[in-house]
Amino acid sequence: MIRQPKSKHIPRATIQRLATYIQVLESFARDGVEVISSNPLAEACGVNGSQVRKDLAYFGEFGIRGVGYQVTSLIAAIKSSLGVDREWRMALIGVGNLGKALLNHAEFRTRNFNIVGIFDCDPFKIGEIVHGREVHCTQDLKAIVEERGIEIGIIATPPERAQRAAQHLVDAGLTSILNFTAARVKVPEQVQLDYVDFFHHLYSLAFRHEQART
Amino acid sequence: MIRQPKSKHIPRATIQRLATYIQVLESFARDGVEVISSNPLAEACGVNGSQVRKDLAYFGEFGIRGVGYQVTSLIAAIKSSLGVDREWRMALIGVGNLGKALLNHAEFRTRNFNIVGIFDCDPFKIGEIVHGREVHCTQDLKAIVEERGIEIGIIATPPERAQRAAQHLVDAGLTSILNFTAARVKVPEQVQLDYVDFFHHLYSLAFRHEQART
DNA sequence: TGCTGTGAAGTGCTTCACAGCG
DNA sequence: CGCTGTGAAGCACTTCACAGCA
Numbered sequence: 001m002i003r004q005p006k007s008k009h010i011p012r013a014t015i016q017r018l019a020t021y022i023q024v025l026e027s028f029a030r031d032g033v034e035v036i037s038s039n040p041l042a043e044a045c046g047v048n049g050s051q052v053r054k055d056l057a058y059f060g061e062f063g064i065r066g067v068g069y070q071v072t073s074l075i076a077a078i079k080s081s082l083g084v085d086r087e088w089r090m091a092l093i094g095v096g097n098l099g100k101a102l103l104n105h106a107e108f109r110t111r112n113f114n115i116v117g118i119f120d121c122d123p124f125k126i127g128e129i130v131h132g133r134e135v136h137c138t139q140d141l142k143a144i145v146e147e148r149g150i151e152i153g154i155i156a157t158p159p160e161r162a163q164r165a166a167q168h169l170v171d172a173g174l175t176s177i178l179n180f181t182a183a184r185v186k187v188p189e190q191v192q193l194d195y196v197d198f199f200h201h202l203y204s205l206a207f208r209h210e211q212a213r214t
Numbered sequence: 215m216i217r218q219p220k221s222k223h224i225p226r227a228t229i230q231r232l233a234t235y236i237q238v239l240e241s242f243a244r245d246g247v248e249v250i251s252s253n254p255l256a257e258a259c260g261v262n263g264s265q266v267r268k269d270l271a272y273f274g275e276f277g278i279r280g281v282g283y284q285v286t287s288l289i290a291a292i293k294s295s296l297g298v299d300r301e302w303r304m305a306l307i308g309v310g311n312l313g314k315a316l317l318n319h320a321e322f323r324t325r326n327f328n329i330v331g332i333f334d335c336d337p338f339k340i341g342e343i344v345h346g347r348e349v350h351c352t353q354d355l356k357a358i359v360e361e362r363g364i365e366i367g368i369i370a371t372p373p374e375r376a377q378r379a380a381q382h383l384v385d386a387g388l389t390s391i392l393n394f395t396a397a398r399v400k401v402p403e404q405v406q407l408d409y410v411d412f413f414h415h416l417y418s419l420a421f422r423h424e425q426a427r428t
Numbered sequence: 429t430g431c432t433g434t435g436a437a438g439t440g441c442t443t444c445a446c447a448g449c450g
Numbered sequence: 451c452g453c454t455g456t457g458a459a460g461c462a463c464t465t466c467a468c469a470g471c472a
Contacts, residue, residue, distance in 0.1 A: 152419060
């Protein structure tokens with residue numbers, strides 16, 4: 001079930017915060033909290049109370065005036081709003097250190113984002129079994145994407161091969177790509193592309209560290 | 215050498231883009247490009263030309279009117295502006311799958327962000343040698359941070375131990391922390407804290423994927 | 429009464445447009 | 451003449467403040 005947004009444009013920042021709200025709400029739920037109002041939730045997420053209410057208002061009215069939000073139903077409402085209340089199948093390109101670490105990462109499974117196809121262009125790796133999954137040749141990507149209902153592609157190759165991997169993913173018909181390499185890649189406009197780039201964060205931390213001295 | 219910003223406040227977004235400019239400029243430099251003007255650089259980074267010029271203007275005047283920017287000297291200027299033209303030493307807490315993958319990650323070294331101390335609270339891991347470095351007890355953090363000139367802490371524990379790890383890092387006097395777990399942690403206000411959170415990106419991709427269908 | 433949902437106000441980043449210099 | 455550097459305008463997100471409902 002996908003809940004339709006009430007209004008047209010939703011800020012990218014709102015979507016990111018909704019992901020945070022889920023994390024924090026789940027931790028409240030584990031602690032036995034049943035109802036929470038916007039201010040303590042905002043506090044725990046490091047944002048403003050109105051921000052929380054406005055973010056939620058993009059998708060509907062989930063609260064009870066004078067009371068707050070029911071934790072478990074709010075989690076469900078946000079997940080449904082984002083479309084993460086179902087399985088998402090992903091393909092991984094690049095079975096090196098990084099790729100293997102991602103395959104090892106248990107949380108993908110718990111959050112219902114499953115890597116169901118793994119690919120490499122190194123002939124020595126093809127056919128190898130990594131974490132119970134066979135490494136396929138990148139040439140077979142399109143066929144396997146269609147066969148297994150894959151919707152998201154992950155790039156975990158060395159940086160210099162990232163562009164080629166992106167092209168393979170696009171050619172296989174994927175429109176959502178998460179790039180774990182630092183290399184910027186070009187894709188058609190309609191393809192959604194995100195970067196997980198440690199160095200953005202490290203550079204930013206380094207800068208703020210220096211700035212704090214003065 | 216740390217270049218002082220011309221003006222007081224610099225947007226967080228600017229810092230993130232500067233990191234991208236470095237990546238892209240380095241790739242231009244590898245391709246033998248010696249001079250580049252703001253528009254093609256912006257194009258390659260997926261932003262507006264004025265944005266590039268304004269971002270750079272926070273730190274000084276690096277270009278030549280009518281010509282553009284010299285690639286190598288611009289790289290040096292940005293690195294110096296951010297304070298990443300020197301070594302940064304980091305401590306890693308949590309030597310599980312994720313922590314080991316980070317230790318394996320060669321790019322930390324090439325970018326001069328070095329993990330020089332690794333810690334875990336599991337007595338079975340303490341003393342073990344991982345990638346040539348001995349795993350220390352978390353209790354020894356403060357002493358080793360001081361001894362080795364560590365300035366940045368990395369959290370790579372299981373999520374439920376992230377808060378405790380953060381507390382150890384703060385107690386050891388660190389003011390810059392990068393959290394690779396999804397768990398939100400509380401730290402004093404003056405501590406700089408960033409999250410590397412895949413699920414933000416995956417949730418965002420999933421949402422945009424659904425949205426694109428309609 | 430207390431907290432949500434929301435128009436209005438505020439703030440800050442982005443883009444424009446062009447003066448100024450090489 | 452071309453491209454940088456930059457004030458001014460535009461736009462988008464955030465915060466305020468309060469009406470409205472449980």
